[in-house]
Amino acid sequence: MEIKSENACFGGTQGVYAHASDSCGGEMTFGLVSARRGQARPGARAVVFVRSDLYP
Numbered sequence: 001m002e003i004k005s006e007n008a009c010f011g012g013t014q015g016v017y018a019h020a021s022d023s024c025g026g027e028m029t030f031g032l033v034s035a036r037r038g039q040a041r042p043g044a045r046a047v048v049f050v051r052s053d054l055y056p
Contacts, residue, residue, distance in 0.1 A: 001018070002018045004018055013033075013034045014032070014034075016029060017029065030051050032047055032048065032050075
């Protein structure tokens, strides 16, 4: 997996990552927004996942 970018975002992290996909025959990218600890339940972490390679 390759880190394309990572940035601070409202106390958490917003990142774009890529990986090689055998089923698609190319690189797939996706984004994650992860809230800092303490904003979610204890022991949990809030994460939003976006398949960024599906948009034109």
